[in-house]
Amino acid sequence: MLDKLDAAFSFHQNALRMRGQRQELIAANIANADTPNYKARDMDFAAAMKSAAAGVNAQPFKAAQNMTKTSEQHLAGVLSNNSGLPSGALYRPIVQGSVDGNTVDMDVERNQFADNAIRYEASLTMINGQIKKMLSALQSQ
Amino acid sequence: MSLFNVFNISGSAMSAQAQRLNAVASNLANADSATSANGTPYKSKQVVFSAIASGSADASSVKVLKVIEDNSPGRVLYDPKHPMANEKGYVTMPNVNVTEEMVNMISASRAYQNNVETMNAAKSMLLKTLNIGQS
Numbered sequence: 001m002l003d004k005l006d007a008a009f010s011f012h013q014n015a016l017r018m019r020g021q022r023q024e025l026i027a028a029n030i031a032n033a034d035t036p037n038y039k040a041r042d043m044d045f046a047a048a049m050k051s052a053a054a055g056v057n058a059q060p061f062k063a064a065q066n067m068t069k070t071s072e073q074h075l076a077g078v079l080s081n082n083s084g085l086p087s088g089a090l091y092r093p094i095v096q097g098s099v100d101g102n103t104v105d106m107d108v109e110r111n112q113f114a115d116n117a118i119r120y121e122a123s124l125t126m127i128n129g130q131i132k133k134m135l136s137a138l139q140s141q
Numbered sequence: 142m143s144l145f146n147v148f149n150i151s152g153s154a155m156s157a158q159a160q161r162l163n164a165v166a167s168n169l170a171n172a173d174s175a176t177s178a179n180g181t182p183y184k185s186k187q188v189v190f191s192a193i194a195s196g197s198a199d200a201s202s203v204k205v206l207k208v209i210e211d212n213s214p215g216r217v218l219y220d221p222k223h224p225m226a227n228e229k230g231y232v233t234m235p236n237v238n239v240t241e242e243m244v245n246m247i248s249a250s251r252a253y254q255n256n257v258e259t260m261n262a263a264k265s266m267l268l269k270t271l272n273i274g275q276s
Binding site: 023 | 262
């Protein structure tokens with residue numbers, strides 16, 4: 001039963017985590033807008049979501065191998081095998097190169113930053129809706 | 142938690158940009174300093190930024206690698222009454238290019254503002270995340 005609840009929320013959970021990581025990457029691009037030879041980075045969101053979904057849904061509850069149980073009454077831990085970036089960050093294509101080797105285009109970054117923040121909040125709204133739906137299904141009227 | 146790392150990244154960029162602004166202020170303030178502690182005209186100072194790895198992912202924060210002195214020749218001014226004038230009456234003034242410094246200043250302050258904005262966005266996202274499942 002509980003793993004079904006977990007599976008129901010896992011899509012938006014993954015989405016939020018990926019959005020958080022993407023936000024971090026874009027923040028780093030904005031932070032390094034004036035750093036010579038810095039190459040702007042971003043992630044392939046579709047591929048990251050796909051691999052995160054495959055990692056979680058294929059085996060939602062897998063006993064942790066690296067956790068030691070000192071008592072028989074301890075619960076088996078959950079091994080999360082997708083804690084980091086699944087496919088690693090990629091480099092953004094250069095639109096207008098600059099002499100110092102920096103490839104950050106502030107217009108692109110600002111755009112993507114706002115877009116990513118809105119999508120993060122959209123995921124938050126949807127997961128809130130799911131929780132509300134689940135709560136009303138659980139409650140007796 | 143990656144969103145918390147945004148604070149570190151933006152914070153490092155803000156501190157680096159503040160240091161750049163500091164260098165600009167020093168250059169502009171000393172634009173007419175014909176002499177300094179070592180007897181030579183003031184030399185324009187520039188900061189060099191460098192990306193350094195931060196935390197877990199591929200996101201990197203900013204650090205001021207070094208502050209370099211511009212070694213280009215200074216402005217030469219004809220002023221025979223000046224105490225630093227040479228035998229022909231010329232004074233060597235600092236090599237500060239005021240126009241360049243003003244542009245540098247605007248660029249630094251805009252970059253600073255961008256990072257403040259980034260930090261605020263991350264903050265509001267985190268605050269909203271804390272409210273998951275509440276009412």
